[in-house]
Each structure stands twice: as C-alpha cells, then as structure tokens.
Amino acid sequence: MDMDIMQAKQLVIDAGKTLLETGLIARTWGNVSCRVSDTQFVITPSGRAYDTLTPEEIVLVNIENLSYDGDVKPSSEKGIHAAVYKMRPQMNFVIHTHQINASVISALGMDINNLEGDAKEIIGDNIPLASYGLPGTSKLREGVIAAMQRSESKGLIMAHHGALCMGADYNGAFAVASELEKVCEQEVLKKCNTVTNKVADSFDSVIEYVVEKFASDAPAAAEVEPFDSERDGEVFNITDKSSGEIVRIDIESGALVGGNDIPDTAQLHLAVYKKRKDVNSIIHSKSPDILTASRLDKKMKPLLDDFAQLVGTSVKTARYNPNSTLKSSKKVVKALKGRNAVLLKDNGALCVAGDTSDAQAVEMVMEKGCKTQIGADLYGKIKPISPIEAKLMRIIYLKKYSKQKK
Numbered sequence: 197m198d199m200d201i202m203q204a205k206q207l208v209i210d211a212g213k214t215l216l217e218t219g220l221i222a223r224t225w226g227n228v229s230c231r232v233s234d235t236q237f238v239i240t241p242s243g244r245a246y247d248t249l250t251p252e253e254i255v256l257v258n259i260e261n262l263s264y265d266g267d268v269k270p271s272s273e274k275g276i277h278a279a280v281y282k283m284r285p286q287m288n289f290v291i292h293t294h295q296i297n298a299s300v301i302s303a304l305g306m307d308i309n310n311l312e313g314d315a316k317e318i319i320g321d322n323i324p325l326a327s328y329g330l331p332g333t334s335k336l337r338e339g340v341i342a343a344m345q346r347s348e349s350k351g352l353i354m355a356h357h358g359a360l361c362m363g364a365d366y367n368g369a370f371a372v373a374s375e376l377e378k379v380c381e382q383e384v385l386k387k388c389n390t391v392t393n394k395v396a397d398s399f400d401s402v403i404e405y406v407v408e409k410f411a412s413d414a415p416a417a418a419e420v421e422p423f424d425s426e427r428d429g430e431v432f433n434i435t436d437k438s439s440g441e442i443v444r445i446d447i448e449s450g451a452l453v454g455g456n457d458i459p460d461t462a463q464l465h466l467a468v469y470k471k472r473k474d475v476n477s478i479i480h481s482k483s484p485d486i487l488t489a490s491r492l493d494k495k496m497k498p499l500l501d502d503f504a505q506l507v508g509t510s511v512k513t514a515r516y517n518p519n520s521t522l523k524s525s526k527k528v529v530k531a532l533k534g535r536n537a538v539l540l541k542d543n544g545a546l547c548v549a550g551d552t553s554d555a556q557a558v559e560m561v562m563e564k565g566c567k568t569q570i571g572a573d574l575y576g577k578i579k580p581i582s583p584i585e586a587k588l589m590r591i592i593y594l595k596k597y598s599k600q601k602k
Contacts, residue, residue: 199288204230204238205254207366211291212246220295220373221246225502226358227271230366231281231288235259239277242269243596272332276340280362283344287362289369294502296564297380298359300571301325303499303578305355308383318375320349328355330585331501351376356581357501384571391574399567403488406573412493417515417541422480425465426552432469434462437480463521464528468548471529475548477555481562482544489566490539496569497580503565504586505593506558508535511565515541537562 211228215221229239240246241253255270257263259278264270271277277290301308308323326343329336340360343352351361351372359376363369381399388396392405425434428444431453435442443455445462447469452458465478489496496511498504512531517524528546532538536558537547545562549555572578580586 199230199232201232201238201256202251204232205251207289208238208240208254209249209251211289211366211370212240212249214370215291215293215373216246218374220291220293220377225294227273227277227292229257229271229274229277229290232256234285237277237281239270239274242271273336275334275337276360279337279341279344280360283341284362286364287350289363289366291361291369291373292354292358293361293373294358294500294564295373295377296567297377297384298353299357299500299564300384300568301380302353302355302357302359303568303572304575305578308353308379311379315375315379318371319351319379320347322347323349323376323379324352326352326354326360328357328581330589331357353380356499384574387574399570400484402570402574403484406570407488407491410573411491412541414493414541417543418518420461420480420516420518420540420543421459422482422544423459423461423465424480425469425478427469427476432465434459434465460518460521461516464516464525464546467522467525467529468532468546472532472548474550476550477548477552479547479552479555479559480540480544481547481559483559483563483566485563485566485570486539486544486559487542489569490544491542492569492573493541496539496565497583498565498586499568499572499578499580500561500565501581501589502561503568504581504589506561507537507565509583509586509590511535511537511539511545511562513539513541516543 207230208228227240229237231237236256236258238254238256241255244253253268255264255268257270257274259281262274262278273292280287280290307325311319311321324343324347327339329339353359361369361372361376363372385396388402388405422437423434424437425432431444431446433442433444444453446453450466468475468478493513514528514531516528528538536549537545539545547555547558547562549558
C-alpha cells in the first residue's frame with residue numbers, strides 16, 4: 197500500500213481531533229500514525245496539542261531505523277508504531293490511547309480472553325497484556341512486540357499505561373478503540389458480578405461494593421462545598437461551583453477585596469497559595485470516582501504512568517474541618533507537599549497546578565487514577581508501579597514540562 201503523504205498527514209490530524217472529541221485521549225497524551233508505504237509512516241509529534249496540529253507538524257518516519265527529517269520530533273513511541281507496521285503488513289493505521297476503561301484493566305495484570313460477537317469480529321479472539329516498561333523505552337516496545345507475537349489481536353493493553361489499537365485503515369483502528377473500551381468495562385462488571393453475586397449494570401455497582409467493603413471506619417468528615425480558584429497577582433478569585441459567584445481575597449492578609457461573604461474553604465485555598473508559589477489554580481473536584489477514593493481514607497500509589505507524572509508518586513488523604521480552618525488547612529497543605537493533588541476525606545480532591553489548563557489535566561488524571569484504584573480494590577491486591585520508576589517518571593516529567601512552558 198502506498199498513500200499520498202499529505203493525505204496520510206491529514207488523516208492523522210483528523211484522528212487526533214476525533215480522539216479528543218470522543219474522550220479516548222486528552223491533551224498531548226497518546227499518539228497516532230498512518231502507514232504511507234512499506235518503508236515509511238507519518239506520526240504525531242512529541243508534546244504538541246492535537247486540536248491545533250498542522251500538516252507540517254506531522255512527522256514522516258522510516259519504519260526500519262526510525263530516522264526522520266526536519267526539526268519536529270516525532271512521538272517518543274514511534275518505535276512501537278514501527279513494530280506494528282513491520283509485524284502486521286495488513287495494518288495501516290495505529291492509535292495509542294490512554295482511554296479510561298482500558299487504563300483500569302492495564303493495572304490489573306491480565307489478558308482478556310474468549311471474546312465473542314462484535315468484539316471478536318472487530319478485535320480478535322483475545323486482548324493480550326503487554327508487560328510494563330517506562331514510557332518511551334525499549335522495554336516498553338519489547339513488551340508490545342512480545343504481546344503481538346503471542347496474539348493476532350488488533351487491540352492490546354499496555355500494563356499501567358493504556359491501549360494500542362490498529363486497523364487496516366482509519367475507520368478500522370477507531371472501531372477497535374471504541375470496542376476495546378466496551379470490552380474492558382464489561383470485564384470489570386463481570387468481576388463485580390462474581391464477587392457480589394449481584395448483576396452489575398454500571399460502574400456505580402463497583403463503587404457501591406468498594407465503598408461498602410473498604411470505606412474508612414473513621415467518623416465521616418463534615419461536608420465541604422467545592423470552590424475553584426485562581427491566583428490573580430496579589431489576590432485570588434474563588435468561585436462557587438454551583439452559583440458561579442466570585443469572591444476576591446487578598447493573599448497576604450486574607451481580607452475580602454471584592455464580593456460578598458468569604459466561603460468556608462477560602463482559608464484552605466489561601467493556605468495553598470501562600471505555601472505553594474508554583475500553584476496558580478485550584479480545582480476542587482467531587483466527581484464520583486474521586487469522591488469514592490476520598491471515602492477510602494488511604495494513600496494512593498500510582499497504578500498508571502500519567503498519574504505518577506502529573507499528580508505525584510503518591511496522593512495522601514487529609515481531613516478538612518471548616519470549623520477549624522487554620523489547623524486543618526495546614527494539614528492539607530502538608531499532605532499536598534511535592535504533589536499536584538490531595539484527597540479531602542469524604543470530600544473529593546484538590547487538584548492544583550500552575551494554570552487552569554494544567555489543573556484540569558491533573559483533575560482528569562485523578563479521575564482516571566481513582567477509577568483505576570476502585571477497580572484494583574475490586575480485584576484484590578494489585579501492585580502499583582515501583583516507587584523508583586514512579587519517582588523517575590515524576591522527575592523527568594517535571595523537568596521536561598518546565599522547559600516546554602518557558
């Protein structure tokens with residue numbers, strides 16, 4: 197098969213936008229490629245947003261030796277895509293996603309076998325698990341190659357990482373990605389059926405089981421209304437998520453600058469801004485999966501690569517008491533040290549970053565990480581990523597990302 201290079205580049209751009217719209221990837225996570233000949237393919241660049249990609253940013257790569265021309269660096273996972281094109285001559289489009297349900301399965305250390313119906317038709321007989329390797333490494337690529345050697349599946353799970361979906365064309369690869377997400381969800385629900393002896397028709401059933409079995413016996417924390425905030429020079433703006441009302445507070449004095457009454461959580465946000473000069477945005481998330489994790493009252497360790505990178509090598513739980521704001525705010529800030537999120541006992545999580553876009557990314561990764569933790573609790577004792585590897589990813593991410601932001 198030979199394809200016009202510009203046509204292939206446009207397909208990759210279109211795929212990136214579709215992946216964002218469908219939620220199969222977010223921001224710059226994942227990668228997309230298209231074969232143009234027996235010797236070359238085009239692939240998304242490293243670290244660039246999918247919604248603004250241009251043909252000039254899509255990189256032409258040699259399948260045999262991974263060489264490329266120009267100043268734009270191709271995705272660090274180009275070797276995985278090249279391996280697919282070498283081993284599967286009938287495959288011409290490859291999508292690597294960090295889709296949510298596949299990510300949950302990726303932490304559980306298992307293949308999915310005996311696919312039936314549409315899933316078997318679209319993906320194959322099974323979905324193999326590729327062994328773990330740090331992102332962008334030869335170990336990761338070797339794990340994917342080994343998984344492809346033992347299965348003809350068009351979709352595979354990358355341990356603690358995400359999914360790899362391939363097709364004869366653009367539509368075929370997307371069909372695999374979509375079906376894979378359904379299969380992974382059904383696999384979790386089947387496990388829930390087994391452990392509870394009840395029919396689980398949604399992930400809510402998993403949440404109910406995990407909360408009933410693993411929720412903390414400690415007294416429930418007082419409910420805290422979620423507010424988001426942004427640093428604005430010497431003040432910060434704190435927004436009521438339900439009404440949209442904004443209050444402005446001076447960071448140095450804690451005094452009201454504009455708006456009506458100071459919310460109960462203002463002291464908590466103020467304490468974060470005073471201690472963390474790198475934080476300019478705080479999102480208080482109470483999404484169902486994050487709220488569930490906050491009820492378990494434990495330290496979360498990374499089950500997924502992007503959790504270690506964006507959030508931290510662990511996430512602690514701290515109790516916030518709106519009636520003892522100063523003392524409990526200090527405890528929360530202490531638990532947040534060196535991290536981009538902290539769970540508030542029974543009240544979701546604070547997700548913090550240098551700007552709102554990055555705080556939203558932390559929230560997204562926390563949501564996926566918490567859902568994965570819930571899945572891990574359902575299945576039993578699941579090993580997290582090793583502390584050394586988690587720390588290494590966190591350091592590399594922070595250094596690399598800080599350079600990109602300059």
